[in-house]
Amino acid sequence: xxxxxxxxxxxxxxxxxxxxxxxxxxxxxxxxxxxxxxxxxxxxxxxxxxxxxxxxxxxxxxxxxxxxxxxxxxxxxxxxxxxxxxxxxxxxxxxxxxxxxxxxxxxxxxxxxxxxxxxxxxxxxxxxxxxxxxxxxxxxxxxxxxxxxxxxxxxxxxxxxxxxxxxxxxxxxxxxxxxxxxxxxxxxxxxxxxxxxxxxxxxxxxxxxxxxxxxxxxxxxxxxxxxxxxxxxxxxxxxxxxxxxxxxxxxxxxxxxxxxxxxxxxxxxxxxxxxxxxxxxxxxxxxxxxxxxxxxxxxxxxxxxxxxxxxxxxxxxxxxxxxxxxxxxxxxxxxxxxxxxxxxxxxxxxxxxxxxxxxxxxxxxxxxxxxxxxxxxxxxxxxxxxxxxxxxxxxxxxxxxxxxxxxxxxxxxxxxxxxxxxxxxxxxxxxxxxxxxxxxxxxxxxxxxxxxxxxxxxxxxxxxxxxxxxxxxxxxxxxxxxxxxxxxxxxxxxxxxxxxxxxxxxxxxxxxxxxxxxx
Numbered sequence: 303x304x305x306x307x308x309x310x311x312x313x314x315x316x317x318x319x320x321x322x323x324x325x326x327x328x329x330x331x332x333x334x335x336x337x338x339x340x341x342x343x344x345x346x347x348x349x350x351x352x353x354x355x356x357x358x359x360x361x362x363x364x365x366x367x368x369x370x371x372x373x374x375x376x377x378x379x380x381x382x383x384x385x386x387x388x389x390x391x392x393x394x395x396x397x398x399x400x401x402x403x404x405x406x407x408x409x410x411x412x413x414x415x416x417x418x419x420x421x422x423x424x425x426x427x428x429x430x431x432x433x434x435x436x437x438x439x440x441x442x443x444x445x446x447x448x449x450x451x452x453x454x455x456x457x458x459x460x461x462x463x464x465x466x467x468x469x470x471x472x473x474x475x476x477x478x479x480x481x482x483x484x485x486x487x488x489x490x491x492x493x494x495x496x497x498x499x500x501x502x503x504x505x506x507x508x509x510x511x512x513x514x515x516x517x518x519x520x521x522x523x524x525x526x527x528x529x530x531x532x533x534x535x536x537x538x539x540x541x542x543x544x545x546x547x548x549x550x551x552x553x554x555x556x557x558x559x560x561x562x563x564x565x566x567x568x569x570x571x572x573x574x575x576x577x578x579x580x581x582x583x584x585x586x587x588x589x590x591x592x593x594x595x596x597x598x599x600x601x602x603x604x605x606x607x608x609x610x611x612x613x614x615x616x617x618x619x620x621x622x623x624x625x626x627x628x629x630x631x632x633x634x635x636x637x638x639x640x641x642x643x644x645x646x647x648x649x650x651x652x653x654x655x656x657x658x659x660x661x662x663x664x665x666x667x668x669x670x671x672x673x674x675x676x677x678x679x680x681x682x683x684x685x686x687x688x689x690x691x692x693x694x695x696x697x698x699x700x701x702x703x704x705x706x707x708x709x710x711x712x713x714x715x716x717x718x719x720x721x722x723x724x725x726x727x728x729x730x731x732x733x734x735x736x737x738x739x740x741x742x743x744x745x746x747x748x749x750x751x752x753x754x755x756x757x758x759x760x761x762x763x764x765x766x767x768x769x770x771x772x773x774x775x776x777x778x779x780x781x782x783x784x785x786x787x788x789x790x791x792x793x794x795x796x797x798x799x800x801x802x803x804x805x806x807x808x809x810x811x812x813x814x815x816x817x818x819x820x821x
Contacts, residue, residue, distance in 0.1 A: 308373040310364065311565075311577050312506050313537060315380045315396055315427065317419035318405035323435040325356065327405060328381040331502075332358035334566045355391060355522050356381035357535070357578060359566050365503045375506055378578045382419075392419065393717055394593070394634040396426040398520055398537040400509040400576070403502075408434040408452050412459060414728050420459070421615055425717065425735045429505050432456055513574040516601035517541035517549065518711055519581070520633055524588040531561050532588050534596055535580040540711070541598065542574040543581065550599040552709045554590055557599050558583035593634040595709060602711060605741030607703045609660055609755070610716050612736030614672050619729055620720070622672035628718040628733060630702060638705040641718070643669040644757045645695040655697040658713055660739040668759045672698060672734070700736070701755065714738050767798065768815065775807065775819050782814040791816075 316324045329335075335358040357380060364373040380399055382392045396402075402423040406416055423430050434456070440448045521536040534551075543549065547560045562582040563570050573579040581596070595602060614622055622643065630639040644666040646653060671677050673694050702716070718734040742751045765781030778796070782788055788809035796804045796818055804818040 309361075309376050310368060310373060310508070311376045311378055312401060312509060313378045313380055313399045313576065313578065314502070315382060315399035315402045315423070316405060317382045317392065317396065317402060317423065318435075319407065319410075319413040319415040319419075320383075322405045322407040322410075322413075322416070324405045325381050327403070327433065327435065328356065328358055328379045331360055331377075332379060333360045334358060354383065355394070357522075359578070362503060365506060367504075368506060368508055375503065377502065377506070390629075390631065390636045390721070393422060393631045393636075393719075394520075394522070396422040397633060397715055398539070399427050400429075400507075401505055402427050402430040403433055404430055405433045405435050406452070406456065408437050408449065409439050411452060411455060414725075417617065418730060418732060421617060421730060421732050422717075425615075426715065429507065431501060431505055432460070509576055511574065511576050512540070513542040515541045516598040517543045517547070517596075518598075518602070519543070519549075519579070519596045521591060521594050521596055522634065524591045526585065526588050527582070531582045531585050533580050533582045534591065536578075536596070538573055538575050538577050538579060540575050542572065543579075545571045548599055549581070549583065549596050550602070551586075551591060551594065551596055552602050552604065553594045554586065556586065558586065595633065602709050603741060603743050604707045604709045605704070605743055606707050606745055607701065607742040607747050607751075608716075608738050609740040610700050610702060610736040610738050611655075611658075611660070611697055612672075612700050612716070612718075612734045613698075614674050614734050615730065615732050617730040618733045620733070621677055622674075622718075622733060624668075624670050629721040630704065630708075631717040631719065632708050632710040632714055632738070635708050635710070636721075637708055639702045639718075640705075642701040642703075642757075643672045643698060644700070645669055645673060645698045648693070651693055651695040653696070658737055658739065660699070662754050662756070664756065666699070666755075666757045668757050669698070672700075699739075700734075701752075701757075710738065710741070712738060712741065767818075771817075774821070775817055776804070777810050777815055778818050779813075779815045782816065784812070784814045786814060788814075788816050 316328050318324050357378060359376055359378045361374050361376050364375050368375065382396070396419075402419075404416065404419055404423060406412065412420075434449060434452055437445060437449060517538070518540045519534075519536045519538045521534045523535045524532065526532045543560060543563070545560055545563065548557050549560060550557045560581055560583055563573060564580045564582075565573065565578060570579070622641070624642050625640060627638055627640050629636050645651070646655075647665060647667050675694070714737070716736045716738050717732060718736075719732050721731055723729060723731045744750045763781055765778050768777045768779045770776050776798075782791070788806070791806050792808055794806050796806060798804060798818075798820075802820050804820045807817040807819040809815070810817045
């Protein structure tokens with residue numbers, strides 16, 4: 303019996319500012335829709351905007367760059383909301399995509415949420431296609447020049463990103479889409495559709511897919527079917543799942559058996575990392591799980607704090623201050639968290655750091671803020687050095703302390719934001735992104751875990767040289783009190799105002815004086 307042709311699923315995020323035509327584009331491209339597609343929710347229809355993630359798909363033959371042999375490419379379109387107040391949902395949606403379509407209203411260009419979506423795309427996925435939408439709203443005589451002008455603007459914007467971007471022009475408005483979908487296809491539209499589709503296919507790549515390891519799925523919708531059970535739909539983040547498997551819902555602390563599975567209305571018996579799937583399990587109240595994670599039993603842990611490696615988002619204008627609170631997004635979950643930044647010692651700033659690991663045996667330097675070219679401490683360093691580039695560490699870390707515990711896997715994406723910023727302020731609210739390296743499960747982590755984290759602060763004290771003993775040693779005073787145990791400072795470095803470096807060699811007498819050795 304011949305093997306079934308393989309189906310490679312690539313998740314394509316459709317992101318952009320509100321009213322740029324994302325849902326209309328998704329509807330026009332799709333051949334199959336899910337129960338959560340095209341603003342079917344009553345609230346979305348009442349308000350006339352996308353309020354939640356929508357999912358639909360289209361299938362085609364595997365393009366040559368994805369390998370030889372028979373098979374199909376399934377493009378799952380993840381239609382994300384565009385309204386500023388729904389940024390949490392947008393971030394959650396972006397974490398499950400492989401390729402991004404950034405939809406730009408050509409009559410308005412880059413808008414605030416377009417820019418935030420571009421930043422999210424930079425963080426979350428490897429490739430991007432930019433769609434200049436609504437070109438039919440441009441005056442016919444000026445259309446081509448307006449498109450060329452906007453294309454140049456977008457290319458300049460994209461020069462500052464690390465994305466492989468493709469610009470494509472798309473004529474849309476909701477009404478023409480509705481006409482085309484009802485069967486009145488005109489020749490130009492067919493040519494356009496095929497052209498656009500070829501661009502999309504050419505940008506498809508073979509994402510990392512590994513069926514081994516624990517099963518983990520990000521659930522975005524949940525509903526019950528009378529007489530069958532409760533269905534959780536979502537994207538598999540790691541591992542695989544089969545009929546009859548037991549899966550855990552950590553948020554509810556329950557384990558359920560998989561009764562049936564579907565991929566866009568097609569029954570399946572198996573699904574793996576990257577697949578979009580609906581899993582029907584034994585009945586529970588779907589209202590208890592609007593969003594969340596489903597996993598292999600006991601494979602996930604709930605944490606109260608975490609050590610992350612991080613990078614500041616270049617478009618965020620403010621400083622990242624230690625002790626500040628940020629909205630921390632992990633998967634579909636967003637909680638408030640307090641941060642403490644730290645770095646290697648200055649002597650180790652250029653040291654190669656092994657990716658996605660953290661060494662608890664090393665000493666780290668406490669930072670009042672994340673070090674960047676614009677940070678106040680970097681400016682001070684530059685003034686002190688008076689010339690040359692500001693020295694910045696290759697890697698920086700943060701301790702995150704959550705206001706309420708979160709359930710997440712190790713090495714997951716973490717995004718820090720200031721979501722309480724005025725949405726009309728025309729400023730990027732996304733502050734930093736990073737990777738979760740070590741979670742702290744113990745509620746009393748400040749006593750049981752934090753002592754293992756060796757973060758020190760630099761302290762600066764000044765004293766005076768009382769007299770020179772010989773060519774290699776001097777006696778100092780006014781650095782310690784009479785009752786200070788000087789032994790604990792032996793071996794620490796001191797610098798003389800004349801430029802020599804010395805080491806504290808021990809106490810001298812009983813009045814707080816000390817001996818300095820000059821090697």
